[in-house]
Amino acid sequence: MSLSFTKMHGLGNDFVVIDARDTDPALNAETIRGLCDRRFGIGCDQLVLLSAPTLEGADVRVRFFNPDGSEAGACGNASRCVVAFVGGTPTLQTAAGLLPTARNDALVTVDMGLPGLGWQDVPLARPCDTLTLPMHEDAAACSMGNPHATLFGDAARAETLGPDLECDPLFPERANIGFAQILSPTHMRLRVWERGAGLTLACGSGACAAVVNAVRRSLTERTCTVTMDGGDLQITWRQDGHVLMTGPAVTVFHGTTT
Numbered sequence: 162m163s164l165s166f167t168k169m170h171g172l173g174n175d176f177v178v179i180d181a182r183d184t185d186p187a188l189n190a191e192t193i194r195g196l197c198d199r200r201f202g203i204g205c206d207q208l209v210l211l212s213a214p215t216l217e218g219a220d221v222r223v224r225f226f227n228p229d230g231s232e233a234g235a236c237g238n239a240s241r242c243v244v245a246f247v248g249g250t251p252t253l254q255t256a257a258g259l260l261p262t263a264r265n266d267a268l269v270t271v272d273m274g275l276p277g278l279g280w281q282d283v284p285l286a287r288p289c290d291t292l293t294l295p296m297h298e299d300a301a302a303c304s305m306g307n308p309h310a311t312l313f314g315d316a317a318r319a320e321t322l323g324p325d326l327e328c329d330p331l332f333p334e335r336a337n338i339g340f341a342q343i344l345s346p347t348h349m350r351l352r353v354w355e356r357g358a359g360l361t362l363a364c365g366s367g368a369c370a371a372v373v374n375a376v377r378r379s380l381t382e383r384t385c386t387v388t389m390d391g392g393d394l395q396i397t398w399r400q401d402g403h404v405l406m407t408g409p410a411v412t413v414f415h416g417t418t419t
C-alpha cells in the first residue's frame with residue numbers, strides 16, 4: 162500500500178510524519194523499520210504517526226516510533242514539528258499526556274509536562290536516588306514521558322559510552338543517554354545517544370531532561386539554552402513544575418511511497 166508522508170526536522174532530528182487522521186495505514190514494527198531505514202527506506206530518526214484524538218481537549222493524537230521499531234512515550238522535536246504540520250496551536254495527545262502548545266513566528270513552544278523524578282517514574286530497575294545513579298557518579302535520571310539519564314562532563318563521550326549505557330540493566334526499558342557540558346548557569350552543550358536511534362543531532366526531551374537534572378544538581382538556572390549539534394533549544398522548568406521547550410520546526414518535502 163502506498164503511503165503519503167511529510168519529511169520534517171527539528172534541529173536536524175528528522176522525522177517521517179504520516180497523517181492517519183482519516184485512514185488506517187496499519188503499520189507494524191517491520192514496516193516502521195523499513196520506512197526509517199536511510200538506505201532502503203525514506204530515512205529518519207523517528208516515525209511520527211498522527212491519528213484522530215481519543216481524549217477530550219486534544220486536537221490530534223501523536224505516536225512516536227524509533228528506527229528499531231520501538232515506540233517512545235515522548236519526542237520533543239517531533240512534537241514541535243506536529244504543531245507546524247497541523248497548524249495553529251493544537252493540544253497534542255501523547256502517551257505522556259496532553260501537551261499544550263504555543264507559537265511565536267517560526268518558533269514553536271511545547272509544554273512537555275511534569276518530569277518524573279522518582280526511580281519508578283524513569284523507570285529504574287531498583288530503588289535508587291535518581292540524582293546520583295549507581296552506574297555512573299556523573300549521571301542523574303528523570304522521565305520526560307520517556308526515560309533519560311544525563312551525564313555531566315565531557316560531551317565527547319556520547320559515541321563511546323552511549324551504546325552500553327542505553328542498555329544498562331539499571332534501565333529495564335532502556336534509556337536515552339545525554340552528555341551535558343555546563344558552559345554557564347544559563348547555557349549548556351548537550352549530545353544525546355537516543356534509545357532505539359543512536360546519536361542524533363538534537364533531542365528535545367533529552368534537552369528538557371538535561372535542564373531538569375542540571376537544576377536539581379544546582380548547575381544551571383531554570384531557564385537555559387541547550388546547544389546541540391543541530392542547534393539551540395530554550396528550555397524553562399517553570400516553578401509549577403512544567404517544562405517548556407521552544408525551538409524551530411521545519412518541513413523538508415512531501416512524498417508518497419511506491
Ligand SMILES: N[C@@H](CCC[C@H](N)C(=O)O)C(=O)O
Binds near residue numbers: 206207227
Ligand atoms: N528525538 C526525540 C526523542 C525520541 C524518542 C527516544 N529515542 C526514546 O526512545 O525515548 C526528542 O526530540 O525528544
